[in-house]
Amino acid sequence: MNKELEKLLFNPVRLKILSFLFSVENASFKKLMEVSGATKGNISVQIKKLEDAELIKVRKKFEGNYPLTLCKITSKGKTSFKIFLNSLQSFGVNKSADIEF
Amino acid sequence: MNKVDQIKVINDMINEARTSLKPLSFNLVFWGIFINIMSIIHYTFPSFIQQTYYSAGIYWIFLPMIGMIYMTRWNIKKYKEMGYSTTLGRVIKIVWAVFGLGWLMISGLAFYQGINPVPDILFLLGLVSVLTGAIIKFKPIILGGIFLLIFVLSLYIYPGQNALIVNMIGITLGLLIPGILLNRMKTDE
Numbered sequence: 001m002n003k004e005l006e007k008l009l010f011n012p013v014r015l016k017i018l019s020f021l022f023s024v025e026n027a028s029f030k031k032l033m034e035v036s037g038a039t040k041g042n043i044s045v046q047i048k049k050l051e052d053a054e055l056i057k058v059r060k061k062f063e064g065n066y067p068l069t070l071c072k073i074t075s076k077g078k079t080s081f082k083i084f085l086n087s088l089q090s091f092g093v094n095k096s097a098d099i100e101f
Numbered sequence: 102m103n104k105v106d107q108i109k110v111i112n113d114m115i116n117e118a119r120t121s122l123k124p125l126s127f128n129l130v131f132w133g134i135f136i137n138i139m140s141i142i143h144y145t146f147p148s149f150i151q152q153t154y155y156s157a158g159i160y161w162i163f164l165p166m167i168g169m170i171y172m173t174r175w176n177i178k179k180y181k182e183m184g185y186s187t188t189l190g191r192v193i194k195i196v197w198a199v200f201g202l203g204w205l206m207i208s209g210l211a212f213y214q215g216i217n218p219v220p221d222i223l224f225l226l227g228l229v230s231v232l233t234g235a236i237i238k239f240k241p242i243i244l245g246g247i248f249l250l251i252f253v254l255s256l257y258i259y260p261g262q263n264a265l266i267v268n269m270i271g272i273t274l275g276l277l278i279p280g281i282l283l284n285r286m287k288t289d290e
Contacts, residue, residue, distance in 0.1 A: 009107070015110050015111070016110055019114035020114040020117060020118055022115075023114065023115045024187050025185075025188055025191065027185035034184070035117050063181070088107060
């Protein structure tokens with residue numbers, strides 16, 4: 001597996017963001033903050049890193065007078081995540097962790 | 102973080118991303134109650150609802166349109182609150198939006214041609230219910246849809262039946278009861 005990807009997803013917040021986005025079509029910044037349990041500042045940094053690595057796409061818009069940030073996993077992000085997942089499963093940890101897809 | 106922890110994080114996130122079916126159950130219950138109340142009012146006061154050639158058509162087109170506007174706004178608000186969307190959620194939305202469009206078209210055409218729209222609407226509702234139940238793998242909705250299709254057949258075989266009573270029974274079995282059962286499910290899946 002790509003060392004850069006492994007390093008990127010070693011961070012639990014980034015791993016949470018990418019795992020969540022892998023399972024949904026898109027998610028708001030607020031929702032990602034909620035599921036990852038990270039602070040606003042921390043999640044902004046981690047989203048930026050994932051965006052720079054082209055694993056996710058960020059779209060900003062306005063809803064009424066309020067800004068809304070939507071994040072979506074890219075095709076590259078999906079492929080990378082699958083590779084990452086396969087590498088984890090090759091360690092045989094999936095049996096003990098009871099993962100389902 | 103070791104590999105087992107990483108797998109656990111991934112599993113937890115996938116579980117977090119499940120499609121909530123509570124909004125769908127609220128939609129089914131809302132329409133079940135709404136249509137039944139409309140049917141009861143029509144059945145109880147037929148002379149009032151059918152006082153002119155157009156009044157029944159107006160009653161059955163405009164009131165559901167108000168319901169649709171209310172529910173559309175409610176659904177948009179609910180999905181905004183959730184903060185994420187899934188493919189399953191999008192498919193359900195498309196299926197019911199197509200039904201809403203079909204409902205309006207059937208009602209409009211029936212009004213224009215002066216025919217009873219109940220069998221066609223129940224038929225469409227039956228199909229959409231079976232489809233929804235199959236998509237979310239929830240048998241009571243599939244069964245409700247099948248009941249609706251049986252009621253449509255009965256309306257064609259025995260045309261003398263009171264369409265409003267058939268409508269009430271069909272809507273109760275096809276929307277209201279499956280909606281309540283879906284709402285009472287322990288998990289959102």
